[in-house]
Amino acid sequence: MPSLSSGEFSLVYNAFSFTFAAMFATFIFLVMSRNNIVPKYRGAIVLSALVVAIAGYHYLRIFESWQAAFVPTESAEGVLTYVATGAPFNDAYRYIDWLLTVPLLVAELVAVMALAPGKKGWLTFRLGLAAALMVILGYPGEIATDTGTRALWGFLSTIPFLYILYELFVGLAPAIRSEKGQAQVLLRNIRLLLLATWGFYPIVYLIPILSGSGALTAGVLIAVQVGYCIADVAAKCGYGLMIYAIARAKSESEPQVTAPLAAAAR
Amino acid sequence: MPSLSSGEFSLVYNAFSFTFAAMFATFIFLVMSRNNIVPKYRGAIVLSALVVAIAGYHYLRIFESWQAAFVPTESAEGVLTYVATGAPFNDAYRYIDWLLTVPLLVAELVAVMALAPGKKGWLTFRLGLAAALMVILGYPGEIATDTGTRALWGFLSTIPFLYILYELFVGLAPAIRSEKGQAQVLLRNIRLLLLATWGFYPIVYLIPILSGSGALTAGVLIAVQVGYCIADVAAKCGYGLMIYAIARAKSESEPQVTAPLAAAAR
Numbered sequence: 172m173p174s175l176s177s178g179e180f181s182l183v184y185n186a187f188s189f190t191f192a193a194m195f196a197t198f199i200f201l202v203m204s205r206n207n208i209v210p211k212y213r214g215a216i217v218l219s220a221l222v223v224a225i226a227g228y229h230y231l232r233i234f235e236s237w238q239a240a241f242v243p244t245e246s247a248e249g250v251l252t253y254v255a256t257g258a259p260f261n262d263a264y265r266y267i268d269w270l271l272t273v274p275l276l277v278a279e280l281v282a283v284m285a286l287a288p289g290k291k292g293w294l295t296f297r298l299g300l301a302a303a304l305m306v307i308l309g310y311p312g313e314i315a316t317d318t319g320t321r322a323l324w325g326f327l328s329t330i331p332f333l334y335i336l337y338e339l340f341v342g343l344a345p346a347i348r349s350e351k352g353q354a355q356v357l358l359r360n361i362r363l364l365l366l367a368t369w370g371f372y373p374i375v376y377l378i379p380i381l382s383g384s385g386a387l388t389a390g391v392l393i394a395v396q397v398g399y400c401i402a403d404v405a406a407k408c409g410y411g412l413m414i415y416a417i418a419r420a421k422s423e424s425e426p427q428v429t430a431p432l433a434a435a436a437r
Numbered sequence: 438m439p440s441l442s443s444g445e446f447s448l449v450y451n452a453f454s455f456t457f458a459a460m461f462a463t464f465i466f467l468v469m470s471r472n473n474i475v476p477k478y479r480g481a482i483v484l485s486a487l488v489v490a491i492a493g494y495h496y497l498r499i500f501e502s503w504q505a506a507f508v509p510t511e512s513a514e515g516v517l518t519y520v521a522t523g524a525p526f527n528d529a530y531r532y533i534d535w536l537l538t539v540p541l542l543v544a545e546l547v548a549v550m551a552l553a554p555g556k557k558g559w560l561t562f563r564l565g566l567a568a569a570l571m572v573i574l575g576y577p578g579e580i581a582t583d584t585g586t587r588a589l590w591g592f593l594s595t596i597p598f599l600y601i602l603y604e605l606f607v608g609l610a611p612a613i614r615s616e617k618g619q620a621q622v623l624l625r626n627i628r629l630l631l632l633a634t635w636g637f638y639p640i641v642y643l644i645p646i647l648s649g650s651g652a653l654t655a656g657v658l659i660a661v662q663v664g665y666c667i668a669d670v671a672a673k674c675g676y677g678l679m680i681y682a683i684a685r686a687k688s689e690s691e692p693q694v695t696a697p698l699a700a701a702a703r
Binding site for chain 2: 177181184185188189191192193195196199200203204207243245251
C-alpha cells in the first residue's frame with residue numbers, strides 16, 4: 172500500500188462515510204415508505220431495502236478496514252502522512268457485498284414489473300445467476316497484481332453482464348411496452364440508469380490497467396475507491412429510489428388492484 | 438490545533454453529545470408519530486426523520502474524531518491539558534452531512550405544502566440544487582487557512598442562499614396565503630425559523646474572520662463547534678418538529694381527505 176497525505180486519506184475516508192450514510196438513509200426511507208405501495212409491488216421495495224442494508228453494513232466494514240490499514244505519522248518536516256500499517260485493506264468486502272446485492276438488484280427490477288408470476292421466478296433466477304457469475308468472475312482480476320490477469324477475468328466477467336443487458340433491453344422490451352404512462356417512462360429510464368452505473372464499474376476496474384503501470388499508486392488507489400463509492404450510491408440508492416418511484420406510479424395508476432389486495436394483506 | 442483546558446475540551450465534547458441525543462430523540466419521535474399524519478403529508482415526516490438520522494450519524498463520527506484529535510496530558514504544574522495528537526479533527530463530516538440534509542430540509546417544506554404534484558417536483562429540484570450548491574461553495578472557505586479565501590467562498594455560497602430565501606418569501610407567498618388557519622401561521626413561522634437558523638451558520642462561518650487573526654485559537658475553535666451544534670439542533674430538530682406540527686394541523690383541518698386515503702394505505 173502506498174503512503175497517503177492527510178488530504179488523500181481523508182478523501183477516501185469521507186467517501187466511505189458518505190456512502191454509508193446514503194445507504195442507511197435510503198434504508199430508513201424505504202422502510203418508512205413501503206406502505207405507500209400496493210402489496211403487489213411491495214416485494215420490490217423490500218428487496219431494495221435489503222440491498223442498501225447489506226451495502227451499508229459492508230461499507231462500515233470497509234471503513235474500519237481502511238482505518239486499520241493506515242497510521243498517521245509525522246514526518247521529519249512535521250508533515251502528517253498516513254503510512255501503511257501492514258494490515259491489508261480488505262477489498263473483498265466489496266465483492267461479498269456485490270455477490271449478495273447484485274442478484275437482488277436485478278430481482279428488484281423483475282419484482283416491480285407486471286409479469287406473470289411463473290415467468291417472474293424463472294427470469295429472476297436467470298438474471299440473478301448471471302449477476303452472481305459476473306461478480307465471481309471479476310474477483311480474481313481485482314486481486315491480481317498483473318494487468319494481464321486483471322484484463323482476462325474482466326473480459327470473462329463481461330459475458331454475463333452482456334447477457335443481463337440483452338435480457339433487459341431485448342427480452343423485457345415487450346413487457347415494458349405494455350406498461351402504462353409514467354411507469355413505462357420510469358422503467359425505460361431505470362434500464363439506462365442500470366446501464367450507466369453498472370457500466371461505471373468496468374471503468375473503475377480498468378483504472379489500474381489504464382494508468383499504465385501495474386503498481387498501486389496513491390492516485391490509482393484513491394480513484395478506484397472513490398469511483399466505486401460513487402457507482403455504489405448511484406446503483407443502489409439511486410436505483411432503489413427509482414424502483415420506489417415506479418412502484419409508486421403503478422400503485423396510483425392501478426387503484427382497482429389496491430382495494431382487494433390491501434384487504435387481503437390487512 | 439490549539440491545546441485546550443479540561444473545561445474547554447469538555448464543553449465541545451458535551452455539545453456534540455447533546456446534539457447527537459437531540460437528533461436521535463427527534464428521529465424516534467417522528468417515526469413513532471408519523472401515523473398521526475394523513476398519508477398526503479406523511480412524506481414530509483419521513484424526510485424530517487431522515488434528516489435527523491443522517492445528522493445523528495455524523496455527530497457520532499464528529500464525536501469520535503474530536504476524541505481522537507486530543508489526548509489528556511498533565512502539565513509540569515499538574516494541570517490537565519488536552520493536547521493535539523496530530524490526528525486531524527475532521528470538519529468535513531459536517532459538510533458531508535449538510536450536503537445530504539440541507540436539500541432534504543427544503544424538500545420537507547415543499548412536501549408539507551398543498552401544491553400541485555408537478556409543481557412540487559420541479560420546485561424541490563430547484564431548491565435542493567441551490568441548497569447543495571450553497572454547501573459545496575462553502576466548503577473551500579471552511580478548510581482555507583487565510584481569511585481572504587474564507588470570505589470569497591462564503592460570499593459565493595451566499596448567492597444560492599439568497600435564491601432559496603427569494604423562493605420561500607416571494608415565490609411561495611401565494612401558496613402560503615392559500616393555506617388555512619393554524620397551518621398558514623405555522624408555515625409563516627417556519628420560514629422565519631429557517632431564516633434565523635440558516636442565518637446563524639454564516640455568522641459561525643465568519644467567526645474566524647471576525648476574531649481578527651486567521652490563527653485557530655482555542656476560543657475560535659470552541660465558538661465555531663458549539664455554534665454549529667446550536668444551529669444544527671435548531672435547524673434540524675426544531676425545524677423537523679415544526680414540520681410535524683404543520684402536518685398535524687393540516688391532518689386535522691382536512692378530514693375529508695383523510696378517510697379514503699387512510700383506508701387505501703391501511
